[in-house]
Amino acid sequence: MRNRIIVLGFILFSGAFIMEACQSEQELNYARYYMNGKQVYEQHCQNCHGTDGRGLAKLYPALTDTLYLKNNKSQLACFIKNGLNDTITVNNIEFSGQMPAESHLPDIDIAAVITYITNSFGNKQGLYDVAKAGADIKACQDLNDDKQ
Amino acid sequence: MKLNSLFAACILLLAACSGNTEKRLPILGEREPVEKVVDGKTVTDTIYQTIPAFSFLNQDSVSVTEKDFEGKIFVADFFFTSCTSICPIMHRNMLKVYETFKGNKEVGILSHTIDFKYDTPSRLKSYSEKLGISGNQWQFLKGSKDSVYTLAEKSYLVAVSEDKAAKDGFVHQGWFILVDKDKRLRGAYDGTKPEDVDKLISEMNILLEEYK
Numbered sequence: 444m445r446n447r448i449i450v451l452g453f454i455l456f457s458g459a460f461i462m463e464a465c466q467s468e469q470e471l472n473y474a475r476y477y478m479n480g481k482q483v484y485e486q487h488c489q490n491c492h493g494t495d496g497r498g499l500a501k502l503y504p505a506l507t508d509t510l511y512l513k514n515n516k517s518q519l520a521c522f523i524k525n526g527l528n529d530t531i532t533v534n535n536i537e538f539s540g541q542m543p544a545e546s547h548l549p550d551i552d553i554a555a556v557i558t559y560i561t562n563s564f565g566n567k568q569g570l571y572d573v574a575k576a577g578a579d580i581k582a583c584q585d586l587n588d589d590k591q
Numbered sequence: 592m593k594l595n596s597l598f599a600a601c602i603l604l605l606a607a608c609s610g611n612t613e614k615r616l617p618i619l620g621e622r623e624p625v626e627k628v629v630d631g632k633t634v635t636d637t638i639y640q641t642i643p644a645f646s647f648l649n650q651d652s653v654s655v656t657e658k659d660f661e662g663k664i665f666v667a668d669f670f671f672t673s674c675t676s677i678c679p680i681m682h683r684n685m686l687k688v689y690e691t692f693k694g695n696k697e698v699g700i701l702s703h704t705i706d707f708k709y710d711t712p713s714r715l716k717s718y719s720e721k722l723g724i725s726g727n728q729w730q731f732l733k734g735s736k737d738s739v740y741t742l743a744e745k746s747y748l749v750a751v752s753e754d755k756a757a758k759d760g761f762v763h764q765g766w767f768i769l770v771d772k773d774k775r776l777r778g779a780y781d782g783t784k785p786e787d788v789d790k791l792i793s794e795m796n797i798l799l800e801e802y803k
Contacts, residue, residue: 491679499683501721540721543675 473558473570480559483552487545488560496564502540504533507564516561516568520553520576521583550576616769616798619776620748641774642667642746647703647732647739650715655730657774664798665699666791667768668782669743669751671706672718676758677765681782682722685767689729691792697772697799700729703743705751705761707736748779767791771798 484492491503498505506512511533512519526544530537545553554576561568620640627636646656666688670678685700692698704710715731724731734742736753743751743763751763769778769791777798780791 490677491675493683499679500686500723502718503679541673 469570472572476555476558476570476572477562479552480555480557481563483548483556484559487548488556496560498533501536501538504531504536504538505564506560507566508533509566509568512561512566513568516571517579518583519557519560520550520579523548523553523556524580525583550580553580614797615801616771616777616794619779639773639775640746642770642776643742645734645738645742647734648712649727649733650712650719650731651727652712653727655732659730660699660701660770660774662772663697663699664772664777664795664802665701665770666795667701667703667747667770668766669703669705669739669747669749669763671704671759671761672710672714673706674759674761677763677783681765681767684782684785684788685729686722687785687788688767688792688795689724692795693728695728697802698728698795701732702729703732703734703739705739705743705763707733707739748776769795769798772802 492498492506493503496506511531515522522542523545525546527542530539532538548556551573554571554573557571557576560566561571618639622640623638624635625638626633628634642657644657646654649655666685668681668685670681672678682702685702689700704715710733712733715733719729719731733739740751743749747766747768749764749766749768751761753760754762765782767780767782767788768776769780771777778791778794781787
């Protein structure tokens with residue numbers, strides 16, 4: 444009898460736990476990306492773009508231009524992976540300096556840091572996962588291959 | 592009675608605070624005692640380490656020497672324009688120093704590039720303009736490798752070096768060095784830490800008081 448109660452309790456408990464986990468799996472996933480992204484940001488981006496994402500004058504662009512991030516969302520992964528040499532306009536300021544490539548970063552870290560950036564500094568654009576990062580990077584690589 | 596003692600305590604506290612403003616900054620670096628004969632008596636005087644004569648090109652390709660800093664206290668640092676490690680943080684913080692003392696004829700800022708190949712005056716000009724600097728209160732200086740590296744290590748006591756293994760090709764320390772009107776070292780602050788830079792700003796005011 445006693446054993447039954449324990450077993451039943453255990454089943455109920457783990458059942459509730461699994462339900463809970465399923466419901467918030469997406470939230471958990473997002474939280475995991477965001478937290479990892481924060482670390483990647485601090486290590487690879489923060490020196491220039493700043494703790495508050497405000498950049499530095501006309502040297503390094505701010506990451507607060509939500510519209511720019513939205514319009515160029517599928518390009519962001521390539522910017523990070525391959526660096527950026529083009530002139531871009533962010534917050535109505537033109538930037539022509541070179542952003543170094545972080546070619547050693549795996550797709551998962553790039554996805555994480557984009558999730559972090561596009562959900563910090565006044566941005567709220569949700570999860571950007573590793574599959575999306577992989578596809579975006581492949582697309583711009585194909586584009587580059589075509590050019591050559 | 593109670594109120595009176597409270598009042599007295601406040602006065603004492605105020606007195607203690609105002610006493611603090613008479614703080615004097617230390618003189619850093621090497622020193623050497625010298626004996627001099629004054630009025631027939633031998634006295635011991637101290638010679639402090641100073642920043643020696645220099646001549647560099649600034650962002651406007653104009654030659655800048657120590658004479659341009661006569662009657663000024665100044666802050667010096669070492670950086671390079673393509674640096675993505677500590678330099679952006681240093682200059683984000685130095686910008687605060689610049690804004691605080693903007694237009695003050697007694698204050699100068701010198702940023703020496705350690706990238707003697709790539710950082711030409713025109714690159715320094717573009718960098719300073721993008722940072723929002725105009726005029727010549729904040730000078731961005733270029734010199735030969737020897738002259739800049741020797742000045743950094745021997746005079747400002749800041750370690751700089753070329754390092755192929757480092758990400759951007761150079762390693763250096765992020766000190767902001769405060770120099771008085773007699774070219775003596777009066778303080779070293781970590782230019783990557785905002786709280787250290789706030790301390791620099793308040794100590795620059797203390798130093799300026801010495802010359803009033």
